[in-house]
Amino acid sequence: xxxxxxxxxxxxxxxxxxxxxxxxxxxxxxxxxxxxxxxxxxxxxxxxxxxxxxxxxxxxxxxxxxxxxxxxxxxxxxxxxxxxxxxxxxxxxxxxxxxxxxxxxxxxxxxxxxxxxxxxxxxxxxxxxxxxxxxxxxxxxxxxxxxxxxxxxxxxxxxxxxxxxxxxxxxxxxxxxxx
Amino acid sequence: xxxxxxxxxxxxxxxxxxxxxxxxxxxxxxxxxxxxxxxxxxxxxxxxxxxxxxxxxxxxxxxxxxxxxxxxxxxxxxxxxxxxxxxxxxxxxxxxxxxxxxxxxxxxxxxxxxxxxxxxxxxxxxxxxxxxxxxxxxxxxxxxxxxxxxxxxxxxxxxxxxxxxxxxxxxxxxxxxxxxxxxxxxxxxxxxxxxxxxxxxxxxxxxxxxxxxxxxxxxxxxxxxxxxxxxxxxxxxxxxxxxxxxxxxxxxxxxxxxxxxxxxxxxxxxxxxxxxxxxxxxxxxxxxxxxxxxxxxxxxxxxxxxx
Numbered sequence: 001x002x003x004x005x006x007x008x009x010x011x012x013x014x015x016x017x018x019x020x021x022x023x024x025x026x027x028x029x030x031x032x033x034x035x036x037x038x039x040x041x042x043x044x045x046x047x048x049x050x051x052x053x054x055x056x057x058x059x060x061x062x063x064x065x066x067x068x069x070x071x072x073x074x075x076x077x078x079x080x081x082x083x084x085x086x087x088x089x090x091x092x093x094x095x096x097x098x099x100x101x102x103x104x105x106x107x108x109x110x111x112x113x114x115x116x117x118x119x120x121x122x123x124x125x126x127x128x129x130x131x132x133x134x135x136x137x138x139x140x141x142x143x144x145x146x147x148x149x150x151x152x153x154x155x156x157x158x159x160x161x162x163x164x165x166x167x168x169x170x171x172x173x174x175x176x177x178x179x
Numbered sequence: 180x181x182x183x184x185x186x187x188x189x190x191x192x193x194x195x196x197x198x199x200x201x202x203x204x205x206x207x208x209x210x211x212x213x214x215x216x217x218x219x220x221x222x223x224x225x226x227x228x229x230x231x232x233x234x235x236x237x238x239x240x241x242x243x244x245x246x247x248x249x250x251x252x253x254x255x256x257x258x259x260x261x262x263x264x265x266x267x268x269x270x271x272x273x274x275x276x277x278x279x280x281x282x283x284x285x286x287x288x289x290x291x292x293x294x295x296x297x298x299x300x301x302x303x304x305x306x307x308x309x310x311x312x313x314x315x316x317x318x319x320x321x322x323x324x325x326x327x328x329x330x331x332x333x334x335x336x337x338x339x340x341x342x343x344x345x346x347x348x349x350x351x352x353x354x355x356x357x358x359x360x361x362x363x364x365x366x367x368x369x370x371x372x373x374x375x376x377x378x379x380x381x382x383x384x385x386x387x388x389x390x391x392x393x394x395x396x397x398x399x400x401x402x403x404x405x406x407x408x409x410x411x412x413x414x415x416x417x418x419x420x421x422x423x424x425x426x427x428x429x430x431x432x433x434x435x436x437x438x439x440x441x442x443x444x445x446x447x448x449x450x451x452x453x454x455x456x457x458x459x460x461x462x463x464x465x466x467x468x469x470x471x472x473x474x475x476x477x478x479x480x481x482x483x484x485x486x
Binding site: 068071072076077082084085086087088089117118121122123 | 182200203204206207208210211214215216218219220221224249476479480
C-alpha cells in the first residue's frame, strides 16, 4: 500500500519561490542580462511565477523562455517509447546572457544535462544557473543547483510529485511512500 | 499515445489519434527550423536512404533537410544514378541497401504499392514519399498541418480539391485524411479526370469549379500533368485554364477567408492564376515550410527504440 504525504503546501511553495527570487537578485547583483528559461512543463509555471516576483521587486520585466528537452534526451536510442514532443520558445538571443534554468524537481541530473546542451544551441550564455523547487538527491551526473526551494531526502522508489495550480488545480509537493 | 507502426505507407491506415500525434509533433518541430543553429542531436547515428525513382525536388529536399536537422546521415539515390539503369530489380536493390544497415528508407516510385513491397521485405522503416497514383501521405499530412495551423481545426471545414483527381496521389491521401478528420470534401474536374465511384470515398462530386468552391474554406488546386494533354483527357491547356483554373473571378465564390493550397510544382496560368498563387489567400509556401516539420516528426516517431 502506498500513501501520499504532503511535504510542502501552497504557502510553503510560495515562500520558497519568494526566497529564490531574492537570492537570484542578490547573487547576480540585480537583473542586468538575466533571462529565465523554464523546462517543460513544471519548470515553465515556476519560471512564470519567479518572473512575476522579480518584476514586483525590481519593477522591470525580465525575458522568459520555454524549453522542451525531449530532442536532447540520452535515452531516445534505448527506450521504446517516443516521448511526446513539447514546444520550445526562446524568442531572444542567449549570447552573453545570465541564463537561469528552472525546473520543479532535480533528481538524476540528466534533464539538466539535456537542457544545457539545448541552451548552447541557442547561443553562448555568459553563465547558466539552476533553480529548482525540490532537490531529491540521487544524482547520476556531476550537476548541482544554485537555488533550491527544499532539499527532500528520498529513496529511489519513492515518487516525488510537484502539483501546481496551473496544471493540477492546487499547489502542493507530495512524496508517495510505500508502507 | 504513440506511433506503433514500423512504416508509413498511406493515410488510409492512420487513425485520428495517430494523425493528431503526427501533427502535434510537427508543430513542435517548426521551431527548430527557425533557430540559428538548425540542428538537434536526436537522430545521431541513424542512416536514412532517400530512394527517389521519380523526379522530385521539393519532397526529396524536404526529406533530406528533415533528416539532417535531426542529425541523421541522409543518402540520396535517384533512378538515373542508380543501378536500375543496369537492369537491377527494385527487390534486389532494396536487399542490397538493407545489407548496409540503414534505419529508414524513404521511397518514391511510379508503381503503386512499391513502398508496401519494401515494407514487407525489409526490417527497416519505410516511408512512402509517393507511389504511382496511389498515396502521398506526407503531402496530405503537411496539408492538414497547414489547415490546422491556419484555421485552428479541420473538422467541419469545407475543402474543395480541383483538378486531375484520377491521377493524383495527393488527392487520394488528402481525401482519406480530411474526411477522417471530419472535413467536408468536395472534388471537381473534367469528367475524364474524375474516377468512377469516387463518391464512395465520402466526397461530393462537381463538374464545374464554381459549384465546388462555393462557400469553401480551403481550395486545393492540383497540378495538371501537362504531359497528359497528348492522352486526350482534356482538349487543350487553354480550355482547361478557362474552365477549371482558379482565378480572381471565381475565387470570390469561396469564403472571404479562404486558403488557397497547391502541392507544387505549379503551372502558372493553367490551374492557378499567378495573382492568386502569389496573393494573400495563398499558403503555398507555408505548405513547403510545414513539409519539413512533418517529415521531421515522422522520422522522430518512426525511428529509435529497440523493439
